[in-house]
Amino acid sequence: MLQRLFALPLSLLLCAIALPTQAADDKKAAQAMPGMTLAQTVVKMQVEDGLSIEEAVESMKLHANSINMKLVAHLPLSSELEAQGVPDVRHMEIFQFCDAKIAKKMVDYDINFSAYLPCRISVIEDKEGKIWLTMMNMDLLLGMVSLESELAVLAKKVRDNMNAILEAGATGAL
Numbered sequence: 001m002l003q004r005l006f007a008l009p010l011s012l013l014l015c016a017i018a019l020p021t022q023a024a025d026d027k028k029a030a031q032a033m034p035g036m037t038l039a040q041t042v043v044k045m046q047v048e049d050g051l052s053i054e055e056a057v058e059s060m061k062l063h064a065n066s067i068n069m070k071l072v073a074h075l076p077l078s079s080e081l082e083a084q085g086v087p088d089v090r091h092m093e094i095f096q097f098c099d100a101k102i103a104k105k106m107v108d109y110d111i112n113f114s115a116y117l118p119c120r121i122s123v124i125e126d127k128e129g130k131i132w133l134t135m136m137n138m139d140l141l142l143g144m145v146s147l148e149s150e151l152a153v154l155a156k157k158v159r160d161n162m163n164a165i166l167e168a169g170a171t172g173a174l
Contacts, residue, residue, distance in 0.1 A: 041140060051170075056169040061095075063169075063173070077092040095120065096119065122134045123169075142159065
């Protein structure tokens with residue numbers, strides 16, 4: 001009975017000690033890359049002049065399919081905003097690609113990789129009406145982890161595949 005009386009206060013005390021430690025860890029992580037800008041965390045390519053959004057998207061889909069990167073989700077954000085009656089909506093949609101077998105290996109290695117899955121490319125219209133394709137700079141992520149050689153090869157394959165999909169969309173290459 002005495003153990004039960006002390007168990008709750010002890011567990012609360014341990015949680016109170018752990019929370020500041022987690023906050024301190026988060027602050028240290030944020031300071032680990034001083035001076036880094038948001039733009040540095042992104043790979044961005046402008047869609048070539050004369051190429052329509054539809055052509056860029058079709059090129060991305062076709063290239064992804066040819067290299068076994070499955071399109072697993074599509075989020076037509078600008079269409080959703082327009083349906084909600086939001087005025088002055090520029091084009092904005094997100095495509096998510098994945099090689100499920102590689103994704104499983106990465107998550108089996110470290111569950112934290114799940115936060116970066118699936119890989120996504122955004123199709124965005126800027127204020128001047130230019131169309132851009134953006135995605136996470138995977139080199140930054142890969143630079144933060146130490147992977148076994150097999151996983152490093154697979155991670156670089158995904159990075160290269162995503163870069164190729166981005167380039168296919170920007171140039172209209174099939």
